[in-house]
Amino acid sequence: MNTRARWGKRATFTVGLVLAFAYFFPFFLVFVNSVKLKYDILANPLAFPAPITWDNFQQALTKMEFFRSLTNSLIITVLSVSLLIVFSSMLAYYLARTKTKSSKYIFLGLVASMIVPFQALMIPFMALFAPFVSWNNRAALVFFYIGFGVALSTFLYHGFITTIPTEIDEAASIDGASDMVAFWKIIFPMMRPITATVAIINALWIWNDFLLPRLVLTRETQTLPLSTYLFFGQYSIEYGQAMAGLALAVIPIVIFYLILQRQFISGISQGAVK
Numbered sequence: 001m002n003t004r005a006r007w008g009k010r011a012t013f014t015v016g017l018v019l020a021f022a023y024f025f026p027f028f029l030v031f032v033n034s035v036k037l038k039y040d041i042l043a044n045p046l047a048f049p050a051p052i053t054w055d056n057f058q059q060a061l062t063k064m065e066f067f068r069s070l071t072n073s074l075i076i077t078v079l080s081v082s083l084l085i086v087f088s089s090m091l092a093y094y095l096a097r098t099k100t101k102s103s104k105y106i107f108l109g110l111v112a113s114m115i116v117p118f119q120a121l122m123i124p125f126m127a128l129f130a131p132f133v134s135w136n137n138r139a140a141l142v143f144f145y146i147g148f149g150v151a152l153s154t155f156l157y158h159g160f161i162t163t164i165p166t167e168i169d170e171a172a173s174i175d176g177a178s179d180m181v182a183f184w185k186i187i188f189p190m191m192r193p194i195t196a197t198v199a200i201i202n203a204l205w206i207w208n209d210f211l212l213p214r215l216v217l218t219r220e221t222q223t224l225p226l227s228t229y230l231f232f233g234q235y236s237i238e239y240g241q242a243m244a245g246l247a248l249a250v251i252p253i254v255i256f257y258l259i260l261q262r263q264f265i266s267g268i269s270q271g272a273v274k
Contacts, residue, residue: 027250034243041239056244064227064245070252073223076138076213077206080145081199084153087146088198089191092157093183097169107158110151118148119211126215141216145206153198160194161187196260207253224249 033041034056036049060066095103125147164187172182188195210225217226228249231242 030243030246030250034240034247036240038238038240041243053240056240057248059238060231060241060244060248063230063241064224064248066224066227066245066248069222069224069227072138072217072221073207073252076141076145076223077203079138080142080149080206081202083142083146084149084202085195085198088150088153089157089188089195090183091150092154092161093187095154096158096161097166107154110154113151114155121148122212122215138217138221141213144212144216145202148212149202149205153202156194156198156201157191160191164190200257200260203256204253 029045032049033045035052035054036056037053040047040049095107125144129143168186169179169182172186173179177185207223208225209223210229213223213226214229217223219226228242228245231238231245
């Protein structure tokens with residue numbers, strides 16, 4: 001190995017190490033300060049806890065009504081991600097296999113809609129559908145998530161489906177399978193890597209979203225990000241309890257990512273993002 005290649009590997013490793021440190025350092029601060037007293041946090045938030053206290057987690061579980069908020073987050077995230085996978089995969093399959101001008105224009109419209117910021121569309125979107133949906137309703141929030149997330153999900157599925165040979169569809173058609181049967185029995189199982197990618201991307205977005213649930217839901221149906229907002233008062237902030245609440249809110253989605261990590265990487269490497 002020549003000197004230039006060796007220094008190139010060292011530089012790549014150093015940059016990766018710095019980026020990893022910058023990424024994980026905020027999580028380190030959250031977990032370290034979640035087991036510290038408020039005085040210790042204000043004195044030195046970078047110091048290790050001495051002594052370690054678990055009272056913040058006990059208070060956080062009670063104040064944020066953790067299990068009710070967790071149930072709401074799970075229901076909203078699972079329903080939204082599942083419906084996004086069903087609708088966007090079918091739409092992407094149709095657009096990828098139908099070579100017409102209308103399908104091209106629809107796909108271009110979906111891609112163009114991804115450029116528009118979510119915040120610019122949120123208020124007009126909600127005002128438009130206000131007469132048709134009831135607020136403080138988890139179903140309404142799921143409906144909004146499908147509307148805002150279908151463009152990106154379809155784009156990801158479309159890029160993957162174009163790598164699947166059309167001969168597979170033709171063989172299924174010769175055997176007497178309809179387009180719907182061919183898609184669900186043959187094509188969709190082949191899209192497992194990209195499905196994991198779509199699931200993780202949308203789950204991370206929906207699980208951690210604060211603004212849209214803040215506009216739609218009330219305290220009875222609040223999600224975990226909304227419940228952590230209770231620790232930030234107008235005149236005082238319970239830093240330790242807030243950090244504990246944030247840690248509790250992060251743990252479930254981290255576990256979900258770790259379960260699908262291998263499929264997520266496979267989906268990216270096989271052309272999920274083009």
